[in-house]
Amino acid sequence: MHQLRNKRILVGITGGIAAYKTAELVRELSKLGTEVQVVLTEGAKAFVTPMTLQALSGRTVRDSLLDPSAEAGMGHIELARWADRVLIAPASADSMARMAAGMANDLLTTLCLATESKVLLAPAMNQAMWADPATQRNLDELQKVKGDKLKVLMPASGEQACGDVGAGRMQEVSDLLKALADEFETKALTGKKVVITAGPTREPIDPVRYISNHSSGKMGYALAQAAMEAGAQVELVSGPVNLPKPDRINNHSVVSAQDMYDKVHELIDGADIFIATAAVADFRPETEASNKLKKVPGQDTMTLTMVKNPDILASVSNLENNRPNTVVGFAAETDQPLVYGRSKLEKKNLDFVVVNDVSRTDIGFNADHNEVTLLSSVDEKPIGPMSKTKLAEELISEIVKSIK
Numbered sequence: 276m277h278q279l280r281n282k283r284i285l286v287g288i289t290g291g292i293a294a295y296k297t298a299e300l301v302r303e304l305s306k307l308g309t310e311v312q313v314v315l316t317e318g319a320k321a322f323v324t325p326m327t328l329q330a331l332s333g334r335t336v337r338d339s340l341l342d343p344s345a346e347a348g349m350g351h352i353e354l355a356r357w358a359d360r361v362l363i364a365p366a367s368a369d370s371m372a373r374m375a376a377g378m379a380n381d382l383l384t385t386l387c388l389a390t391e392s393k394v395l396l397a398p399a400m401n402q403a404m405w406a407d408p409a410t411q412r413n414l415d416e417l418q419k420v421k422g423d424k425l426k427v428l429m430p431a432s433g434e435q436a437c438g439d440v441g442a443g444r445m446q447e448v449s450d451l452l453k454a455l456a457d458e459f460e461t462k463a464l465t466g467k468k469v470v471i472t473a474g475p476t477r478e479p480i481d482p483v484r485y486i487s488n489h490s491s492g493k494m495g496y497a498l499a500q501a502a503m504e505a506g507a508q509v510e511l512v513s514g515p516v517n518l519p520k521p522d523r524i525n526n527h528s529v530v531s532a533q534d535m536y537d538k539v540h541e542l543i544d545g546a547d548i549f550i551a552t553a554a555v556a557d558f559r560p561e562t563e564a565s566n567k568l569k570k571v572p573g574q575d576t577m578t579l580t581m582v583k584n585p586d587i588l589a590s591v592s593n594l595e596n597n598r599p600n601t602v603v604g605f606a607a608e609t610d611q612p613l614v615y616g617r618s619k620l621e622k623k624n625l626d627f628v629v630v631n632d633v634s635r636t637d638i639g640f641n642a643d644h645n646e647v648t649l650l651s652s653v654d655e656k657p658i659g660p661m662s663k664t665k666l667a668e669e670l671i672s673e674i675v676k677s678i679k
């Protein structure tokens with residue numbers, strides 16, 4: 276279940292008896308380190324309380340669409356984008372009917388229309404309700420219109436809360452957890468070695484000062500996680516960031532561009548893919564003062580001589596014998612991002628450039644979301660806006676396609 280760590284799951288609960296089991300599911304997800312946002316329908320609140328689910332998920336439960344105070348925080352569209360997956364458990368006959376009709380008359384159905392993420396639906400109801408042709412028609416309709424954006428976790432047969440016996444019981448919590456974990460289990464990179472750089476570098480001026488940049492490392496860490504979940508052996512070479520070290524990834528902490536260069540070249544042998552997301556300083560102070568620099572009376576300016584750092588990305592891409600099969604660069608640009616991105620692709624002999632417009636504050640550096648264009652010599656593909664986790668999955672899947 277490690278795949279569920281740090282994933283963002285929006286758990287929708289509708290008005291059915293099985294809602295009590297979903298409380299247990301939310302608890303299990305939280306224990307696994309999953310970020311869980313619970314959304315309750317009006318019906319659901321007759322069966323479970325927001326208080327219980329807030330305590331279990333650690334987040335304020337959302338239950339209303341037309342709520343100005345909630346919209347002032349993470350609005351419904353943001354919430355729809357936030358989710359890596361949506362799980363509706365239990366899904367009532369009524370909510371399935373509304374979804375099949377494309378309705379958006381409460382928060383949950385609106386989110387189902389607004390999200391680009393896959394929706395997992397765990398129906399639960401009395402066996403006669405489940406067997407009713409109207410419910411079956413709604414199920415067929417949903418599967419037809421949503422295609423691979425919907426997965427129905429078919430109800431099991433057995434004794435029901437109402438005393439009936441038949442099909443309609445919600446799948447067990449352990450099965451729902453497995454279904455969620457399977458969503459992140461692509462093994463396209465099994466046996467492959469992936470080296471990823473992330474975060475900023477720090478270029479020392481003296482023992483207490485340095486030159487750096489705003490990179491948070493979030494994109495690189497999300498890619499490392501996505502590559503690991505795709506089965507790769509991941510070597511993550513990271514500058515100083517405030518992010519937890521990802522599980523099941525080989526973490527290498529570095530500080531300066533030169534450290535990063537050295538570590539990358541130590542690890543690159545046998546790598547199949549190199550992804551350079553780090554915001555590496557192009558220049559560093561020529562010398563690092565051994566003692567803290569002091570103000571000099573009467574001196575109002577100070578000049579630092581900077582020298583060029585080695586170009587890590589180009590150095591890997593131009594390796595003669597052990598160049599990785601796929602070399603991917605990131606271009607964080609503030610003007611004419613596509614023009615600069617394409618020139619970087621060509622000049623540095625790259626297979627892909629992920630172009631990022633960092634002049635926008637809603638995406639890129641430090642944000643949880645990103646919107647990029649993936650450039651190759653033959654293609655130009657816009658991806659997003661979406662969470663960095665989801666974007667990382669998409670980028671890894673594009674890289675996998677190119678390898679095939």
Ligand SMILES: Cc1cc2nc3c(=O)[nH]c(=O)nc-3n(C[C@H](O)[C@H](O)[C@H](O)COP(=O)(O)O)c2cc1C
Nearest residue numbers: 289290291292316318319367368369370399400401
């Ligand atoms: C005691 C009780 C149990 C219910 N259990 C279910 C159920 O398991 N599945 C279902 O589809 N509807 C069930 N319903 C009916 C739904 O609660 C009702 O259709 C409601 O409008 C669903 O609203 P929602 O889809 O917005 O959550 C039950 C109703 C009651 C009174």
